[in-house]
Amino acid sequence: MIAVNGSEPQNPLVPSNTNENGGGRVVDRLFAGLRYIDNKGMLHDEVAQSIETTDQQHFLIRLKPGWTFSDGSKVTARSFVDAWNYGALITNAQLQSYTYSPIVGFTDVQADPPRAQTMSGLRVIDDLTFTVDLVAPTIDFRTRLAYAPFYPLPEVAFRDMAAFGQRPIGNGPYRFADGNAWQHDVQLTVVPNESYRGGRPPRNKGLTFVFYSSYDSAYSDLLSDNLDVLDTIPDSALTVFKADLGDRAVQAPTAQNQWIGIQPNVPHFSGEEGRLRAYAISMAIDREAIGQKIFRGSRVPARDYTSRVLPGYNGDLPGSQVLDFNPDEARRMWARANEIAPWSGRFEISYNADGGHQAWVDALANSIRNTLGIEAVGAPYPTFKQLRDKVVSRTVGTPFRYGWQGDYPTMLQFLEPGFLSTSETNDVEYRNPEYDRLIAAAEAAPTEQDSWRLVGEAQSVLLRDLPTIPIFDYINSAGYSKRVDNVTICWNGLADFENLELK
Known part of the structure; x- marks a missing residue:
């Protein structure tokens, strides 16, 4: 298990309600979207087989067959459409609801009270195909599809979203570890999801996100190899971290x-x-x-x-x-x-x-x-x-x-x-x-x-x-322990978690 720094998520781990760093770094490990962004900021299709448009306004999306959530249930077109509709509906009060605003019908589900329960711009064609109609051309919509609010959710999530957020079931490269994976205000552990079929398979046996009250404490643990990756060197160590860590000091x-x-x-x-x-x-x-x-x-x-x-x-x-x-x-x-x-x-x-x-x-x-x-x-x-x-x-x-x-x-x-x-x-x-x-x-x-x-x-x-x-x-100034290798800081300042390896 590789120990990385983190912070207690502000909310239960529902993609459409996670808009801060502590929760985001975990959610992105647990879920796979239509697309993903690699460590250099380049876009790749993940669950999507194709995303077709001629005008940046009307999209036909086809999914790759065979994807499942970590509980074995199938990832279908409805997994995406239902998740987006849940995230957009005003009565669900999701922090990321604004991300669906380009979709036709968003204003209806955001009315108070809502004029509709679902967005009319989303239509399921079959298990592997759905369409998206936007209010206007949106030049970066295909890029947005890699963002957490556009992740799919399994049917079980909608039975009790609060409970689901405490132990989410995703389709990403990792899943919650067995047992008490999320020890609130202490740590959260994820392990490789055996059913993951995408382009970022873990090269490690799991990650423990350790929640620190200060980066100084995290840095002390890094120096003693009790923490393997620290993505933010504290102010107090910026003058010495290169000398302390040698070639294990990273800046980008x-x-x-x-x-x-x-x-x-x-x-x-x-x-x-x-x-x-x-x-x-x-x-x-x-x-x-x-x-x-x-x-x-x-x-x-x-x-x-x-x-x-x-x-x-x-x-x-x-x-x-x-x-x-x-x-x-x-x-x-x-x-x-x-x-x-x-x-x-x-x-x-x-x-x-x-x-x-x-x-x-x-x-x-x-x-x-x-x-x-x-x-x-x-x-x-x-x-x-x-x-x-x-x-x-x-x-x-x-x-x-x-x-x-x-x-x-x-x-x-x-x-x-x-x-x-x-x-x-x-x-x-x-x-x-x-x-x-x-x-x-x-x-x-x-x-x-x-x-x-x-x-x-x-x-x-x-x-x-x-x-x-x-x-x-x-x-960004970061560092890693003597226990790990293949450490890269991504375009967004986070570690390339999937590619971390124990020596």
Whole structure:
């Protein structure tokens, strides 16, 4: 068994309700979708035999025969259609429901109360064939089909979804280990799924995701070979991990970023006053210095809301100067905001203490305090789940650290969940019809180049409104023990779990 780092999943392990790192890394091991993404970010068909379209709007999908779930039940077209309909239906309150929004009939199942129980754009033809009709051409829909909310579910899941999420039955390369596989707040163990038929078969006998309260503890275990793979080296070890690990130290740019989100109910951060203060805060942060001092260059200043490793990235967008360290302009913006309403209180940045964030959040607070002359501090929550629960319930009450880790390799995947008006994961409640229109146009674009241009225009709108403050892009630092081999960090910053091997 190979021990890898993880964190307690926020929710039961239902693909359409899993939108955070701790749960996501497990769900992706347990399930196989129509397609999968390899460690370099390349797409491959998995359960799909073919995905045909002539217009990026109407799709005919055929499945490979012989696929089963780990309980022996068949994977059929209905396994996909039923799972997607469950995920989209408003009464099921799934966090990833927004991902089905391109499908015809989504607005009917999202109405309150729903006008239908299933999306009319999905139609089962036979056990191995179904069709998907979209509201409009969607240039990255075929790529999205590799994402967790589009995984299939067995019939047993719908009898008791809460119970199913505690011990899911999937069709992926792994299944839950026998016995007490999920020891909450401690660890979760998966073993190879003998019935898996796809292109990422495990080269190991199983994985134990060990849940750590701090990366420092995880790093200590790594050095003593009690942990085999750590995908995030703690700040405290960035100056020594290469010396400690030698050729077992790994660095690679990944599709991950770090943001500071500010919900509109935070005092002084709504309307024009809030926009000016967000500008001031952004320009008061010396991203370059903090990235070098705290992360030894493994974090680089963000230049947009996506990631520099993604196709179409543009680091010189109109409006990106708001991400420059500019103390004089920061103070001018803060003064203009004070003319609207004098500042009171202190600027707190909430973060989860179990994620290795204290040092850089404190450094951000120092930069803001030194530039603007206000009290600025980090505000820790013990766990990621506790912070996320506050963010999702809109009760966090302060700015908070969050970010995005690519689920599939397109810029739209970063921009739609976080900022579309219709997105359930729009944690800052951003609403701008101009932005929504540009994103829709990018999806309907005839070519990728046209889409990238429209994505740039949409990002310029975000940079103008600044609902969230981009901070860093990741150069991921990771390491592994003397017990394992064939360790690769994927495009999204996670280990290539299936290909890990014991020596």
